[in-house]
Amino acid sequence: MSIAIEIAGVSKRFRMYREKPSSLKQRILSGRVRAEDFWALRDVSFDVAEGEFFALIGQNGSGKSTLLKVIAGILRPSEGVVRQRGRIAGLLELGAGFHPELTGRENVYLNAAFLGLSHRKTDAVYDDIVEFAELREFMDTAVKFYSSGMLVRLGFACAVHVDPEVILIDEVLAVGDEAFQARCLDRVRTFQKEGRTIVLVTHALDMARQLCDRAAMLDHGVIHAIGGPDQVVREMRRTISKHDLEFAREEGSREIEILGGSLHRGADPLAGALAPGECVTLQVDLKANEPVDDPVVSFALHDGANNFVFGSDTAQHGLALGRVDGKRRVRFQLGPVPFTGGQYWVTVGVHSRDNQRVYHVQDQRYSFEVRQTEGRRDQTYVPVTVGVEEL
Ligand SMILES: Nc1ncnc2c1ncn2[C@@H]1O[C@H](COP(=O)(O)OP(=O)(O)O)[C@@H](O)[C@H]1O
Ligand SMILES: [Mg+2]
Incomplete structure (x- = not known):
């Protein structure tokens, strides 16, 4: 050429x-x-x-x-x-x-x-x-x-x-x-x-x-x-x-504050990239500046192109936090992540159950990476088991 x-x-x-x-x-x-x-x-x-x-x-x-x-x-x-x-x-x-x-x-x-x-x-x-x-x-x-x-x-x-x-x-x-x-x-x-x-x-x-x-x-x-x-x-x-991220938006009325979010692999803080299909835990620490009834903690994941890929919250999973005063730690355990290679950005928020009141949001503040398996072009990860039997 x-x-x-x-x-x-x-x-x-x-x-x-x-x-x-x-x-x-x-x-x-x-x-x-x-x-x-x-x-x-x-x-x-x-x-x-x-x-x-x-x-x-x-x-x-x-x-x-x-x-x-x-x-x-x-x-x-x-x-x-x-x-x-x-x-x-x-x-x-x-x-x-x-x-x-x-x-x-x-x-x-x-x-x-x-x-x-x-x-x-x-x-x-x-x-x-x-x-x-x-x-x-x-x-x-x-x-x-x-x-x-x-x-x-x-x-x-x-x-x-x-x-x-x-x-x-x-x-x-x-x-x-x-x-x-x-x-x-x-x-x-x-x-x-x-x-x-x-x-x-x-x-x-x-x-x-x-x-x-x-x-x-x-x-x-x-x-x-x-x-x-x-x-x-x-x-x-x-x-x-x-x-x-440098201009990451934080908003909210702050009756409850997010002290910090973090990602964990098992009991340890997440270090390095995840493999597709690995599990990860998102931990969110909160502090109520005044007692708040029934807050909901939510998270969202965006990919590197800023596309929303997944989100959930405590209410969806039937967890009621009740009246919160003082500090709480909320853990979202994510099952095998279906993502393939790329960087993912994590937004965390606390708000009222009807979403009318936002206490605190940290927009795409945290992130983790999922490894691309060498030589594979998968769009998503599907757990597979395979067997064979004689007919
Ligand atoms: N004639 C010039 N004199 C001084 N600085 C310039 C001139 N042309 C461009 N620059 C500067 O060089 C940098 C690159 O500019 P440019 O090539 O136009 O970037 P892009 O096209 O990627 O936006 C910028 O910081 C710009 O201000
Ligand atoms: Mg130009």
């Missing part, structure tokens, strides 16, 4: 000027403006194979757009090199690559020329571009008057009509109306079938999983994970939930 894009040891430094010197005198006295270096990319290396559909994911500010611009040749890396073969068309951040003062028509020709298309060849595709972008009446308007949707349409139309070998798409599939998004996606799929190379920055993790051959996750300018899209998307979701 030959390589379409080779990214070797790429770092990108932005120089940030914190403050403008307030006077010439100050500038002379201090010698220069205070600048700070900010590394948007650090030592990024990977290859994209010819014909590969590659997804770049990562949280805002992780460096995805910067990396695409470096690949497109719009930004020069501070360190490292990018080598790429073939015509590379980019649909980068909104308006990047367009000249605001020029008209739509002029921008189309400029863009095409930049990509090495002759005037004649551009003439030949011009009508298709305009039609695809649905901007017939606006081609003689300066693009600075375009809405974001119009910019995206023109950008996408240009990118797909210049016969690129490599196409870079930054997030744009999220902008614009649904009909246009569907058409873009359609085009991208055609490109994929034609064996062109695609690098797509996206927030749509499920789309990345379904469409892409491979993915990389950037985190603070560093490649945090790279590989099969399932694995990388899972890692991304794990990171997101960890991040959410």
